[in-house]
Amino acid sequence: MAEVSLDALDKAILAALLIDGRQSQVDLAERVPLSPTAIARRIRALEQAGVIDGYQARINRKALGLTMMAIVQISLESQNEELLAAFEKAAAAAPSILSCYMMSGQDDYLITVLARDLADFERIHKEQLSRLPGVSRLHSSFVLREVASRSLPASSLLK
Structure with missing residues (x-):
């Protein structure tokens, strides 16, 4: 575009x-x-x-009981086009994935997941994340506090 x-x-x-x-x-x-x-x-x-x-x-996720947010770094077995396409299709369809970004650097994808609590995240990890095509490594970090969240920073309109 x-x-x-x-x-x-x-x-x-x-x-x-x-x-x-x-x-x-x-x-x-x-x-x-x-x-x-x-x-x-x-x-x-x-x-x-x-x-x-x-x-x-903009829905308050905590009002719905989604009190835990995790950032998950994912590495794939390989970067062939078929595997990347299969992974992205499955990630887009996974109901607990809030966002998914293909990354440069050490990890292939960065995923944001919402969960009710640690037990719910464990279920999501087992039933959704670990079953994504071609996953060789998952590394999860938990958000302690949201400091800023915007769809677009107002400063980008000032240029």
């Missing part, structure tokens, strides 16, 4: 939506010097250009 050029008004709209993605176009017009109609047009253009990729609710 080609990089999209944004003007100051587009950046202001995106910054406001990062704070509250549910605010109305009338509310946005109070923050951005445009009419609600102009804001609606710009949002539609940002969606069509793929800059706005979708909308989602």
